[in-house]
Amino acid sequence: MSKIHSPAAEEIGRRVRAARNQRGISLENLGHLSEVNWTTIGKIERGASSPNVESLVRIAHALQIDPGTLISGITAEDYGESSHQLTAREFIEARTGRLPGPRTR
Template sequence: MPRVPSEAAAYIGARIADARKRMGVSQDWLAATSGIDSSNIRSYESGRAMVSVHTLVRIADALDAPPGDFLDGLTLDLFGGPAGERKKVS
């Protein structure tokens, strides 16, 4: 299944990159510490791939941050397209 980038992926990725840089660690360190391939870390941080919940928790654990910190401020409109549109509830 191809990965489709979105503003949401870029938003979360930027928050991961910011937290990593604040800690003063490299992408390779984050990869080794979280057990996630470094190419995936680069894809997440650049917004080329959407991180799964399980992976986000692993990254958050490595960065000693609550997983919710990476989602704070995320809104439906960042997902774009039909998947990001709000549906009326009858």
């Protein structure tokens, strides 16, 4: 059994599988239609891999659905804990020792 990449990947995979099954398309045929390897799609469906944007759009197009339906409602928190919990401002301050000022032209 594959390890789940994240709750977000698991949900995206569930949505891909549901759309594929609803349309009666095999993994192999979806791979051909989307030009994404069918084994990669299988990993996505199991939540073992998080798709990149290009793959997500290709799969959605092949399934004739809006790519947004595959990610709707998913937030950064759904990807789990990150070792980098800084805002952009905090990151800049940590790297430079000072806060960024207003932009000037």
